Amino acid sequence: MASANQRTPEFEPPEPVGVRRPDSGPTGPVMLPGAGNAATARMLQGAPAGPAGLAELSRLAGNSQFARFVAQPPAPGGGAPPTPGGVGAGAHGGPVQELQVKLSRLQASALPLTEDGRYGPLTEAAVRNFQTSAGIVPVTGVADPVTKAAIDAAFAALPAPVRVQLALGATGPDVGFAQQKLNAVGANPRLVINAVFDAAMMVAVIAYEIAALHRFPNGTVDAALWTALDAGVKGGFVASEGASATPVEQNTPSGTADSLGAQVAGTSLHPVTGVGGLIQGPAVHELQQKLNTAGASPKLKDDGSFGPLTRTALQAFQSGRVPPLPATGTADKATWDALDVAAPASMTGAVERQWTEVVGGATYSMVGAGASHYSWEIQKTRMLVTAKVNFVGLAAPGAWFGHVEAMWNQYQGVDAASGRSLPIDFKMSSGGGGDANTVQVKPGTGRANAGEWFVADPNAAKTVPHEFGHLIGLQDEYQLHPGDYVRVTGHEPPVGDAAGPAVAPNVIATNLQNAMVARNSANAHAASVGAGVKGGAFAQRVVQEYAKLATVTVPAVAAVAGPPPVPAQPAVPLTGDLLFDLNAALPSDNNSYETIQTFSYSSGSIMGDPGRVSDPHDHGAQPRHLGEFVAILGRALGGTWEAKRR
Amino acid sequence: MILRLVIADGSQSPAVAESVEVAEDGALTGWRSVSDGGVGWFAGRLPAAELAEIQALIGAAGAAPPPARPRPEAAEEVLELTATGPVRIAGLTDGPGDWPRLAAASRRLLDRLTDFPRAAVGVSRTPGGGARLEHRGTDPVRVDLGTVAVTATAWRGYYEPAGDWAGEVTGPGEVEAGPEWTYDLPIGFEPAGPDVTVHLTADFVILSGPTRIPVRAKYTPDA
Numbered sequence: 074m075a076s077a078n079q080r081t082p083e084f085e086p087p088e089p090v091g092v093r094r095p096d097s098g099p100t101g102p103v104m105l106p107g108a109g110n111a112a113t114a115r116m117l118q119g120a121p122a123g124p125a126g127l128a129e130l131s132r133l134a135g136n137s138q139f140a141r142f143v144a145q146p147p148a149p150g151g152g153a154p155p156t157p158g159g160v161g162a163g164a165h166g167g168p169v170q171e172l173q174v175k176l177s178r179l180q181a182s183a184l185p186l187t188e189d190g191r192y193g194p195l196t197e198a199a200v201r202n203f204q205t206s207a208g209i210v211p212v213t214g215v216a217d218p219v220t221k222a223a224i225d226a227a228f229a230a231l232p233a234p235v236r237v238q239l240a241l242g243a244t245g246p247d248v249g250f251a252q253q254k255l256n257a258v259g260a261n262p263r264l265v266i267n268a269v270f271d272a273a274m275m276v277a278v279i280a281y282e283i284a285a286l287h288r289f290p291n292g293t294v295d296a297a298l299w300t301a302l303d304a305g306v307k308g309g310f311v312a313s314e315g316a317s318a319t320p321v322e323q324n325t326p327s328g329t330a331d332s333l334g335a336q337v338a339g340t341s342l343h344p345v346t347g348v349g350g351l352i353q354g355p356a357v358h359e360l361q362q363k364l365n366t367a368g369a370s371p372k373l374k375d376d377g378s379f380g381p382l383t384r385t386a387l388q389a390f391q392s393g394r395v396p397p398l399p400a401t402g403t404a405d406k407a408t409w410d411a412l413d414v415a416a417p418a419s420m421t422g423a424v425e426r427q428w429t430e431v432v433g434g435a436t437y438s439m440v441g442a443g444a445s446h447y448s449w450e451i452q453k454t455r456m457l458v459t460a461k462v463n464f465v466g467l468a469a470p471g472a473w474f475g476h477v478e479a480m481w482n483q484y485q486g487v488d489a490a491s492g493r494s495l496p497i498d499f500k501m502s503s504g505g506g507g508d509a510n511t512v513q514v515k516p517g518t519g520r521a522n523a524g525e526w527f528v529a530d531p532n533a534a535k536t537v538p539h540e541f542g543h544l545i546g547l548q549d550e551y552q553l554h555p556g557d558y559v560r561v562t563g564h565e566p567p568v569g570d571a572a573g574p575a576v577a578p579n580v581i582a583t584n585l586q587n588a589m590v591a592r593n594s595a596n597a598h599a600a601s602v603g604a605g606v607k608g609g610a611f612a613q614r615v616v617q618e619y620a621k622l623a624t625v626t627v628p629a630v631a632a633v634a635g636p637p638p639v640p641a642q643p644a645v646p647l648t649g650d651l652l653f654d655l656n657a658a659l660p661s662d663n664n665s666y667e668t669i670q671t672f673s674y675s676s677g678s679i680m681g682d683p684g685r686v687s688d689p690h691d692h693g694a695q696p697r698h699l700g701e702f703v704a705i706l707g708r709a710l711g712g713t714w715e716a717k718r719r
Numbered sequence: 720m721i722l723r724l725v726i727a728d729g730s731q732s733p734a735v736a737e738s739v740e741v742a743e744d745g746a747l748t749g750w751r752s753v754s755d756g757g758v759g760w761f762a763g764r765l766p767a768a769e770l771a772e773i774q775a776l777i778g779a780a781g782a783a784p785p786p787a788r789p790r791p792e793a794a795e796e797v798l799e800l801t802a803t804g805p806v807r808i809a810g811l812t813d814g815p816g817d818w819p820r821l822a823a824a825s826r827r828l829l830d831r832l833t834d835f836p837r838a839a840v841g842v843s844r845t846p847g848g849g850a851r852l853e854h855r856g857t858d859p860v861r862v863d864l865g866t867v868a869v870t871a872t873a874w875r876g877y878y879e880p881a882g883d884w885a886g887e888v889t890g891p892g893e894v895e896a897g898p899e900w901t902y903d904l905p906i907g908f909e910p911a912g913p914d915v916t917v918h919l920t921a922d923f924v925i926l927s928g929p930t931r932i933p934v935r936a937k938y939t940p941d942a
Contacts, residue, residue, distance in 0.1 A: 429788065438788035439791070442814070517937065518920075518939060520730070522794075632723060635736065636736065637932055661728060661795040665729055
């Protein structure tokens with residue numbers, strides 16, 4: 074996990090009410106995608122509406138995009154949150170989190186509250202402030218029903234975000250928010266959140282007008298379109314939170330988060346079990362349960378020990394496939410694939426996840442012996458997820474085990490339809506064997522990685538839970554490409570800084586490429602961070618302009634003794650992908666890291682970079698990180714389970 | 720040169736930017752920027768047996784290994800051999816095989832390096848409980864102590880946290896540190912108890928001509 078001095082993200086305030094006039098912007102001539110130019114031009118000139126016009130326009134963006142818009146589910150987020158009863162100090166859970174959201178937005182807290190679902194002193198003080206300002210007596214700091222009702226009413230009375238009509242050529246944060254929402258409702262291809270109403274955005278706007286508003290398109294994001302987008306997708310504006318009026322960009326949910334690393338193609342999620350593989354433990358439990366579900370006769374005792382009966386049952390299962398699998402007595406990928414079809418659910422499971430991630434333009438992985446190993450068990454009163462670790466070198470300090478539980482044991486699985494709930498507990502245990510992760514415990518301090526931790530790490534309370542996240546298959550959430558960011562977090566990339574400095578993006582892109590050719594990270598930093606580029610929409614315009622540059626090959630360089638030393642580097646053919654190229658061409662130092670940070674996206678969660686990204690809405694362990702386990706609950710117990718704060 | 724290892728990591732500050740190089744005759748040279756054994760320049764000579772071990776590992780490794788992707792959060796590690804040129808080894812974890820063994824041995828050379836300080840500065844704990852910067856080696860080194868960021872972390876028993884402190888000390892600015900040079904840094908932290916161990920870090924700048932290199936000297940007596 075990266076560590077750095079904390080920074081506060083900077084966001085643009087909302088624009089004043091009014092109609093934004095299209096401006097020339099920095100993007101140069103606007104060209105619409107070829108297939109729809111004529112139709113769009115006629116439409117923009119007031120071509121008659123009607124079925125014929127719609128039919129012509131339907132070719133504009135392709136039927137698939139229209140279909141995606143039409144197929145959108147009902148607007149999420151419209152339902153009322155659960156109503157908490159009176160809650161006070163020491164309370165915790167989803168209702169407390171909802172309370173914190175509202176107190177921050179009502180500016181009852183001093184600063185934006187970290188929405189952790191814990192009713193601590195800051196939350197209590199915010200309730201007191203609200204009670205005082207609302208004239209509620211006595212002032213107790215307890216969110217009793219009267220106070221809660223008043224908070225709900227005040228929150229409901231907050232003015233809606235001011236939306237500005239947008240047309241082709243418009244720029245600014247509102248354009249970025251519209252782009253986020255169009256992506257969230259299915260724009261295909263996804264829009265870059267660059268805060269420029271360009272040709273690509275026009276296509277998405279027109280498609281949405283036709284498919285969702287069922288109107289002849291006018292190519293603008295007007296009041297009706299804003300209303301539809303806001304009804305369909307939460308977030309997408311900047312709110313003043315806390316008495317400090319801290320501007321906080323409200324995340325725009327988009328799709329279903331998948332926080333797991335990308336599974337290596339062709340690999341199994343099951344460890345090899347049985348002959349030549351694991352012969353005891355959770356993997357064998359899972360094997361026995363699935364063999365029983367698949368019809369093992371006689372039924373196997375679910376004892377987690379791979380004995381002769383289990384072997385015979387496994388061979389019988391293998392022989393019974395059509396076509397038969399080799400009756401090896403080894404549950405390999407092919408056998409597990411067949412077992413998963415025959416018996417999708419079990420109450421115990423073992424996972425061996427081989428995965429990769431792209432962070433900061435470099436690819437990292439946990440594969441082979443270094444794959445993520447973990448197991449889960451649905452017990453009577455909880456679901457227990459365990460990552461067994463074979464600590465080599467020094468012994469693991471006892472506090473590390475508590476750090477994992479403090480960070481991760483905050484959620485429960487909830488099936489809203491049936492009302493069932495089950496705490497989901499995480500545990501790091503110490504032990505060896507083929508289903509254990511290996512972690513070297515080194516003396517002193519240093520920057521940990523997934524397989525190397527430092528015994529005297531003063532930040533172990535965060536480092537260990539982050540690295541534990543890797544052991545259960547979660548990938549990093551910092552320095553990501555936009556597509557990876559939205560997949561991993563389930564949020565659209567933030568709009569961030571839409572205006573940028575008084576330097577054209579193409580000039581910055583050219584300067585960056587020159588710095589790469591010279592292998593000069595200080596120049597790259599000066600051309601971007603030093604020039605005033607901050608993360609967000611403007612930075613993405615630089616990324617786009619960089620992709621348009623002619624690619625060149627950066628020549629090889631010999632090692633530099635330094636200090637600071639720089640290793641010899643082979644020639645690097647630049648690709649047009651700014652993150653890849655910055656990583657490949659520049660030395661790994663503070664300048665290059667900060668430059669890459671500017672052009673990428675990071676979350677503030679435990680798997681992200683909370684040292685650099687402060688986000689009261691997205692911090693610590695998040696429900697998305699438990700996605701795999703609530704899905705397992707659904708398969709095993711039926712229903713649709715979600716992770717909720719307990 | 721028969722072997723050169725460079726480890727770099729710009730995600731933390733001060734950045735890790737360290738190197739070690741072994742010559743055919745066993746001469747060992749390098750630079751450390753974040754280290755328990757002092758920061759700065761190091762130079763010495765490997766005993767014959769250690770040199771022979773390294774040579775044997777290099778000979779066994781032969782051609783470059785297949786690419787191995789590093790684990791999440793891994794630093795960049797580039798090993799340069801005469802036969803292979805630069806090879807990224809961050810994905811080569813300890814384990815069996817010629818290349819993993821060579822990679823592990825190369826990493827150990829960085830620690831070995833600190834046994835041979837030439838122009839380096841380390842940090843230690845004074846009898847009074849403060850932090851003390853001290854020159855190590857034979858050659859002078861220019862340092863900027865205008866602002867020194869100091870941290871102290873106390874541990875009780877087996878690495879049970881027992882408090883910490885962080886602060887900045889305004890020092891004398893640029894000075895030349897030579898043999899016998901020390902500079903005391905007060906810290907506002909007095910952990911008590913017979914079984915308490917205190918670790919220290921001191922962040923400052925080493926000057927190499929016009930180049931200013933942020934460094935972190937660490938004191939971890941049990942490391």
